[in-house]
Amino acid sequence: MQDIRSYLKENRLLFDGAMGTYLVARTGRPAARCEQANLERPEEVLAIHRAYLQAGALALKTNTFCANRPALEGDEAGLYRLIDAGWALAERAAEGNAYVFADIGPVFTEDAASEYCLVADRFLERGARHFLFETLSGLDGIAEAVAHIRAQAPESFIILSFAVQPDGFTRHGEAGPDLLARSCDIADAVGYNCISGAHHMRRLMQDAGPVAGVLSAMPNAGYPTVVGGRTFYDGDPGYFAREVARIAQLGANILGGCCGTTPEHIRRAAQLLKAGPAPAYAPTPKPSPIRPAAGENRFALKLAQGKRVVAVELDPPQDTDIARFMEGARRLKDMGADAVTIADCPIGRARMDSSLLACKLRRELDIDPLPHMTCRDRNINATKALLLGLCMEGVHNVLTVTGDPVPSAQRDEVKSVFNFNSRMLAKYIHALGDTALSTPFFICAALNVNAANFEAELRRAMEKEACGVSAFLTQPVLTRQAADNLQLARTRLSAKILGGIMPIVSYRNACYLHSEVAGIRVEEQLVELYRDKDKAQCARLAEDISVRIAQQIAPWVDGYYLITPFARVGLMGKIIARLPDLPGTRS
Numbered sequence: 001m002q003d004i005r006s007y008l009k010e011n012r013l014l015f016d017g018a019m020g021t022y023l024v025a026r027t028g029r030p031a032a033r034c035e036q037a038n039l040e041r042p043e044e045v046l047a048i049h050r051a052y053l054q055a056g057a058l059a060l061k062t063n064t065f066c067a068n069r070p071a072l073e074g075d076e077a078g079l080y081r082l083i084d085a086g087w088a089l090a091e092r093a094a095e096g097n098a099y100v101f102a103d104i105g106p107v108f109t110e111d112a113a114s115e116y117c118l119v120a121d122r123f124l125e126r127g128a129r130h131f132l133f134e135t136l137s138g139l140d141g142i143a144e145a146v147a148h149i150r151a152q153a154p155e156s157f158i159i160l161s162f163a164v165q166p167d168g169f170t171r172h173g174e175a176g177p178d179l180l181a182r183s184c185d186i187a188d189a190v191g192y193n194c195i196s197g198a199h200h201m202r203r204l205m206q207d208a209g210p211v212a213g214v215l216s217a218m219p220n221a222g223y224p225t226v227v228g229g230r231t232f233y234d235g236d237p238g239y240f241a242r243e244v245a246r247i248a249q250l251g252a253n254i255l256g257g258c259c260g261t262t263p264e265h266i267r268r269a270a271q272l273l274k275a276g277p278a279p280a281y282a283p284t285p286k287p288s289p290i291r292p293a294a295g296e297n298r299f300a301l302k303l304a305q306g307k308r309v310v311a312v313e314l315d316p317p318q319d320t321d322i323a324r325f326m327e328g329a330r331r332l333k334d335m336g337a338d339a340v341t342i343a344d345c346p347i348g349r350a351r352m353d354s355s356l357l358a359c360k361l362r363r364e365l366d367i368d369p370l371p372h373m374t375c376r377d378r379n380i381n382a383t384k385a386l387l388l389g390l391c392m393e394g395v396h397n398v399l400t401v402t403g404d405p406v407p408s409a410q411r412d413e414v415k416s417v418f419n420f421n422s423r424m425l426a427k428y429i430h431a432l433g434d435t436a437l438s439t440p441f442f443i444c445a446a447l448n449v450n451a452a453n454f455e456a457e458l459r460r461a462m463e464k465e466a467c468g469v470s471a472f473l474t475q476p477v478l479t480r481q482a483a484d485n486l487q488l489a490r491t492r493l494s495a496k497i498l499g500g501i502m503p504i505v506s507y508r509n510a511c512y513l514h515s516e517v518a519g520i521r522v523e524e525q526l527v528e529l530y531r532d533k534d535k536a537q538c539a540r541l542a543e544d545i546s547v548r549i550a551q552q553i554a555p556w557v558d559g560y561y562l563i564t565p566f567a568r569v570g571l572m573g574k575i576i577a578r579l580p581d582l583p584g585t586r587s
Contacts, residue, residue, distance in 0.1 A: 004099055004130065004157045005188070008214055008253050012273055013099070015059045015218060015256025016052035017266050021233060023048060025262070035067050038085035045086075049093030055263040056270025059256070060094055061103040061132060062086040068119055070109045080122055087126040101159070102128040105135055112141030117148045124152055134161040134218075135194045135258075137170040138424075139182065146186050159216055159254065160187040166200040168207060168435065171380050172420050173428025175435070177208045184213045191216025194258040197223055197235065198243030205250045217252045219244070221260030233260025241268035248273055297396040299339045299368040300442035303471065303496050308582045309559035311339040311370055311473065311498055312572055316352040325357070326365070328569040333367050335573035341399060341473070341561070344372040355386055359393040369395055370444065374403025375420050380428065384436075387429060391437050399444040399473060400425045422446075423460070423467045430468025447472035447497070449485040450521045457485075458492055465495050473561040476502035477549055478513075479523045490556040499557035501549055503542035503575065505565050507531050542571060547578045554580050 007013065020034040027044065037045050045063050052060065064086040066072075072079050090100045102123035107115040120131065131149060133142060142160060149156050160183045164176035176192065183190040190213060192201055201219035222235025244255055255273065257265050302309050312332050317325050329340050340361060342354040358369035371390070378386070390398070400422045420428075426443050433440025445464045451457035461472060472495055477483050486499060504510045504522065507530035514522040526545065530538055542565075550560055560579055564572050 001096065001099060012248060012252075013059055013254045014057050014266065014270055014273060015101075015254065016049070016057040016061060017257030017261030017263065018221075018259050019045070019048060019061070019063045020065070021259050022262050033066055033071075035063055035065065035082050035086065038063055038082055038089060042085060042089055045089050046093055049090055051263040052266055053093060053098055055267035057098065057256070057266050059099040059101060059130075059254075060090045061101050061134075062090045062123075064103050064119075065105040065134070068105070068107050068115050070107060070115065071105075076118075079119070083119065083122045084126060087123065087128065091127075099130055100128070101130040101132040104131065104133050106137060107141065113144035113148075114141075116141050116145035120145055120149050121152075124149065129153055129156045130158075131156060132159045132161065133187075134159075135163040136160065136179075137163060137172040138174045139179065139186075142183075143186050157189075158187045159189040159191070161191050161193040161216055161218065163194040164192050164196060164204055165380070166196050166204070167384070168204060169380065169384075169428060169431065171195075172424045173380055173383075173431065174424075175431040176204055178431070180208055180211055184211060187213075189214035189216050189254055191218070191252065191254065193218035193256075194220060196220065198240050198247070202243055202247045202250070205247055205252065210251070214254060215250075215252045216254035216256075217244070217247045218256040218258045219247075220258050221262070221265055224260065235260060235265075237262070237265040237268045240265045241272050244269045245272040295394050295396060295439045297368075297439065297442055299370070299397050300470070302338060303558060306558075308579075309338045309498065310336060310562065310576055310579065311341050311559065312337045312562045312564060312576075313341040313343065314564050314569075315346070315567065316342055316354055316357050318351050320352075322352065322357070322360075324567065325352075326360075328564075328567060329361055329367055330365055331569050332572060333365060335569075336576045337367075337562075337572075338559075339368045339370045339397065341370040342372060344374045344401070344403065345376075355390055355395070358390065358395045362394050368397065370397045370399055371395065372399045372401055373425065374401050375422060375425050376403035380420070383425065383428065384432065387432060387441070388436065391439060391441070396439050397442045397444065398429065399446070400429065400469070401446050423464050426464055426469050427467035433468075442471070443469050444471045444473055444498075445469040447474045447489060447493075448519050449474045449477060449482040449489065449500070450479070450519055451485075454485045454488070458489060461489070461493055461495075465493065469495055471496040471498060471558075473498045474500040475519045476500040476513075476563060477553055478502070478504070478526060479521050482521065483549075483552055486553055487556050496558040497556065498559045498561040499550070499553040500561045500563065501546050501575070502563040503546045503565055503568075503571060504530065504538075505542050505568065505571075506535075506538050507533065509565065539571060543574050543578070546575045547580075550575075550578075551580050554582050557582065 023034050049060055067082045094100050104119055146158055162179050168176050180190050198219040221233045221240055224233050314328055342357050344354040345351050354371040358371035361367040361369045402422045429441050429443055447461055448457050510522050510527040510530050513520050
């Protein structure tokens with residue numbers, strides 16, 4: 001075969017289509033991990049490879065999309081067998097007349113780089129020099145894996161392909177054009193595959209604009225339907241081929257198909273494409289979107305002006321009676337709170353929705369709310385819909401947190417669903433500000449100054465800053481160590497910091513917070529101050545200690561984050577009245 005780089009200078013490269021969905025459609029067997037067919041039914045895999053080649057494909061993907069240890073529950077020996085068989089079958093089908101690409105799907109584990117390298121090593125040992133990392137949602141571990149491959153085989157040709165939804169984002173909230181731009185310096189070719197049908201992928205390619213490198217596109221055959229528990233793609237091959245040809249007009253040199261595509265889809269595409277150089281990119285002019293005027297964000301503006309801010313957390317009600325909550329919020333505003341923060345189902349137990357409450361506060365009381373937004377139980381579509389609604393209602397601040405899991409006692413009937421983490425969520429919200437929002441969100445995040453490994457916590461915080469976080473609200477400072485950690489954070493973070501203050505209202509409350517609430521630590525001497533004190537004495541202690549802590553942390557913060565205990569709004573008012581000004585700021 002001609003060197004692939006030389007080939008692409010003069011020709012388009014047409015890949016095959018889907019293996020898994022076509023294997024199911026061809027055999028009628030229920031969907032399972034199709035990679036096992038490499039070992040159990042190799043003749044079926046071989047026949048599919050050959051069918052795509054006969055249809056006009058000049059590049060084959062090995063049937064190894066899910067061949068990695070996490071997907072195989074740690075079975076390393078089984079992984080090697082699948083890779084060896086998958087590589088041998090594709091090579092046998094190609095017979096030296098087609099390019100064979102080691103197909104590597106996304107790896108879902110903390111140390112993705114190591115897993116990618118392990119898989120790549122096995123392919124390299126088999127002789128692979130063409131690699132396709134496909135259906136990616138981000139770049140975790142990818143740069144390391146590519147560098148690892150190049151160190152052993154510098155001549156290797158590597159494609160990075162991202163799974164982007166029609167709205168332009170991956171399921172982890174990464175913007176497609178941003179991923180393409182960042183990937184050009186890593187790989188030989190970059191592009192999109194899966195999730196989107198050919199029409200939407202063409203739109204995505206158009207929106208991405210010119211790419212500094214070889215561009216790849218492998219769309220789905222439309223969108224699936226489920227009949228009798230089985231998934232079907234019934235997109236028209238002719239329509240698919242026409243859209244793929246239009247994608248080629250946007251400058252894509254590498255084309256093919258993903259889920260639902262068959263040899264007939266590839267045959268039709270080959271007929272329209274034929275061999276030949278792709279034309280230069282010629283974008284169709286698009287009118288600028290018309291957006292409403294940006295709204296004012298008083299909370300963010302006050303922080304930007306160097307003024308002291310006070311945010312007070314008020315727990316949402318557990319039922320539909322919101323009179324006490326609304327009255328508490330009104331009083332907090334009158335007492336000088338700049339924002340009211342609202343937790344999103346704290347400790348995984350259902351309460352009134354924080355975003356709906358935020359809209360009500362903004363509309364009826366003209367308060368700047370700061371709703372918490374967890375990653376629990378919302379996929380990326382639900383998150384975007386919620387953010388659009390918040391922006392429409394004039395809510396422009398949000399605190400991103402991963403969220404507590406559902407309590408173990410409820411897990412038989414209530415399931416936790418986490419599609420991304422707080423860093424991914426922050427990055428997604430930040431990207432939306434450039435594409436879909438009239439007013440970008442001021443993004444806040446949590447900083448646990450009580451973390452046992454605070455260096456690791458700081459590293460995560462700096463990653464959050466890189467994802468668009470502009471301010472941190474800390475866990476309560478109730479120990480000397482927490483204060484020291486806060487001081488360290490001030491030297492390492494560029495974002496604004498609101499120091500956490502949580503009044504302790506009784507000896508029992510102090511013991512409970514220290515022993516049973518994750519992320520909170522209470523100094524033993526502080527606990528002992530409350531022993532044998534009556535309610536009035538505890539209230540005075542709560543006020544005095546909170547003010548003393550505020551004075552202690554004042555040099556290192558841009559404002560205060562007060563957490564209201566047991567809806568005691570009156571106590572919060574007394575504390576707010578005594579909060580010290582900050583060095584170099586104005587209240």
